[in-house]
Amino acid sequence: MNPKDKLIHLHHCRGAGWKTIQAIVQVDPLLSSLFTKSYAEWKDIVPLPSNKLQMFFRDLHSLSIMEKLRRYEECHIQCLTMFDEEYPYLLQQIFDPPWVLYMKGRKELLKEQNTLAIVGTRTPTTYGLGALKAILPKLVEKNFTIISGVAAGIDAAAHMVTLNEGGKTIGVLGGGLLQIYPKRNVQLAETMMKQGLLLSEIPPMRRAEPWMFPVRNRIISGLSRGVLVIEARKRSGTLITAQAALEQGRDVYALPGNILSPQSMGTNQLIQDGAKLVLTASDIEEEYANLF
Template sequence: MNTIQDKLLLISHCRGIRAAKLRRLYQIDHSFSLLQSLKSSEYLSLGLITPSYYSTFSEDFSSLKLSAIRANLEKHGTHFLTILDPLYPDLLKEIPDPPLFLFCKGNLQLFQHPESLGVAGARQSTPYGREALDKILIPLIKRGFVIVSGLAEGIDTAAHAVCIVNGGRTIAVLGGGFQHIYPFSNRALANEIGRHHLLISEYAPHIKPQKWHFPERNRLISGLGNGTLIAEAKQRSGSLITAQYAMEQGRDVFAIPGRILDCTSDGTNELIKDGAKLVMTAEDILEEFYGIGLKASGTAKE
């Protein structure tokens, strides 16, 4: 292993060390040279690996073969991108906890697009939520915005679908590896995005999604957008976690208002009370970004 990229690729397939711990090690040792010299007690004293996982990590780190990992990624058309690569998205470098690596399928140039919007919302979305989302997103899509979402049921699925139907571009951020698309019902959508748009994950392809992966994933949805739009959200929902990440990252938060009698609007209405930008049209988002509306900008695509 001659490069940091090699070490990261190997570590990405090792059991026993979580991504947050790996980022901590990177802060201590950018070259990861310590990985090959630390003793068990030193791993533990640094808080990198718990005692129960040390032997598992050590076994994988010494036995896994880089050549086999690379061959498998190539076979499935998967790119391995590290934070040191030129194509790594600049927006993610700006967040407090950027992933050290990403697994990607599709058009990596979408990372460099200057206009992007994260979208999150209720899995049990309503017709109102989906129709309101279309109203806001279609003009932005026609203007060239890349829409970033999480491939979940409901609003996420609607956001990706409206992009595809209207000739736009979308990025889907997964909560597990490419071999375990969740929900399973979105497998065809994931394949479409991976072929013609961009599918990404910070988890190796063989890793099954876990409950804690989804809050981790949400920081990438907000991190890849110039702002984040919340379209329907219950109180204490994952969508509000995404909004919180966006605020911590210094990104704009937008929310679609809803009926005060609908529980799927409780979270979005609360966000607006707390200072999120109330959004009724695409112009509301453009005005916040650029101080202009669609008509005034003169750059909307027909």
């Protein structure tokens, strides 16, 4: 088994979170001794309590990863790992890049330079949706690749407007590719698998769980050169993406909104904190012109 397949195998083992895999790769960069270490040796290497270590060890020696890979291939799902040369450069630069990405669709979109994340509330106002529809087509016309999280509300609208305009879009799921969530966006997801790119760090058969969405947000911002926040409440998952973007050294843009609207409190606060106020597509285009 080659190092890439070993990493994917490791990624499917219960208990093998990001830090656990990092600890393993640090002592064995090519995973050459992955299947020969004893339980006692693993105990000294991985930061896991005994119950999780037992699950990890059991999965390590019982999972049939080649069978899973055959299933993924049948479903046209591609696997991209940190061992692959084509792993996205921008994503590689973040503090905790995903060890494995599972993808379906136009893989070549990961090579695009003008990547912009668009995120926002799941309950947008007429104003927020109207502003998105006014700004986004002009960005698509300028060859921006739009990245979002396939969630209800602003995320779904950003993907749909981009597709309707014949543009390029990448969706980052919280759960696995074979367990699309939310169900209302299954049709959108299927369209994106054909015309855009859908990806996830979660193995394809796993259902979405609440903890996966904040973790997913670092990938949305990590793949992007900047993040545009359309509408966000004061405490929301959208602001987690904006915070991740700042930590990753990405630019954050925000749409100003009605001071009486709860959906604009988060974006107005971002602007007060230094995010670039966006009124038109040109405001973002100018910033991107300076990046290149």
